[in-house]
Amino acid sequence: METREILTRFKNGELSIEEAEHYFRKEPFEVMDDYAKLDSHREIRNGFPEVIFCSGKADQHFVHIFKKLYEDNGEVFGTRASRHQYELVKDLLPDVEYDELSHIIKIEKKEKEHIGKIAVCTAGTADIAVAEEAAQTAEYFGSHVDRVFDVGVSGIHRLFSRLEVIQDANCVIAVAGMEGALASVLGGLVDKPVIAVPTSVGYGASMNGLSALLTMINSCANGIAVVNIDNGYGAGYIATQINRLAAREYNIK
Structure with a gap:
């Protein structure tokens, strides 16, 4: 969740103080078995969440990173993805979309303001x-x-x-x-x-x-x-x- 969303949910009584503290106590990055360090505070620092450059990633690494970013943010965006990579995640995450032309793979929040x-x-x-x-x-x-x-x-x-x-x-x-x-x-x-x-x-x-x-x-x-x-x-x-x-x-x- 974004910082503003956490504070808003706490203000509205949807999160306890302990639950809100849990989010802020997280490290600014998350280590994934020594092959990746997900930058969980990137959106807090510069307003944009981390995205995935998919080309060249091992299948297992790609799937775990994609799934983790989705779990943390409720959406995920990857560039230079292959159809093979799309096939790897579509059964795990049925909402995933893949564009053959741009090679973008993503799950996007609904009703996003533009x-x-x-x-x-x-x-x-x-x-x-x-x-x-x-x-x-x-x-x-x-x-x-x-x-x-x-x-x-x-x-x-x-x-x-x-x-x-x-x-x-x-x-x-x-x-x-x-x-x-x-x-x-x-x-x-x-x-x-x-x-x-x-x-x-x-x-x-x-x-x-x-x-x-x-x-x-x-x-x-x-x-x-x-x-x-x-x-x-x-x-x-x-x-x-x-x-x-x-x-x-x-x-x-």
């Missing part, structure tokens, strides 16, 4: 997998997301047709492979921060996303920050931080 607005834009359809990782990360952390897909510079009129939606957002995520020009174009059209996400989409000279990364880093447009190649999660996280600040400033719901 505040503010983030626009997630892609240059092409091939960039949508990374964009969905960004969008679903932001939604999991409580942001409202508008998806604006396939608006790359090879047909820039498509972008202009959705410009009002993009300009209305508190933060814009630009996901692009090939030469990565979409971020620069958006940076010149909006008055909000643009988070550029280079993708590994492209032919040989794109060098698995390096070309797009260098274009975005060297953009002459202002207000652009760049995350790592294919790092949709990182973009969704930062965008949520910006969106929360904007929502707090203007008391947006």
Whole structure:
């Protein structure tokens, strides 16, 4: 439980003082048989619970970590998951969801509030997998997301047709492979921060996303920050931080 939830339940008489003390006496991390140390105080420190980077984890470790985070928080979120990992947990936790496109695995609390607005834009359809990782990360952390897909510079009129939606957002995520020009174009059209996400989409000279990364880093447009190649999660996280600040400033719901 979150600190505020514990205090509220204690105030309402739903928890005894001994039960509330139990939560606050827990160590800031929980050791799991020497293979993992779950950061149980992360949400208290920075407002976001720990999530799981699923790729490369041993089956047993993954299942135990996923199950423990769900038991502690009532929800859990993992990136770069495989269908095999989904199959491992779906019988234990029937509410688990898996998205084949973004490779996100999650159990989410029902009736979650989504505040503010983030626009997630892609240059092409091939960039949508990374964009969905960004969008679903932001939604999991409580942001409202508008998806604006396939608006790359090879047909820039498509972008202009959705410009009002993009300009209305508190933060814009630009996901692009090939030469990565979409971020620069958006940076010149909006008055909000643009988070550029280079993708590994492209032919040989794109060098698995390096070309797009260098274009975005060297953009002459202002207000652009760049995350790592294919790092949709990182973009969704930062965008949520910006969106929360904007929502707090203007008391947006």
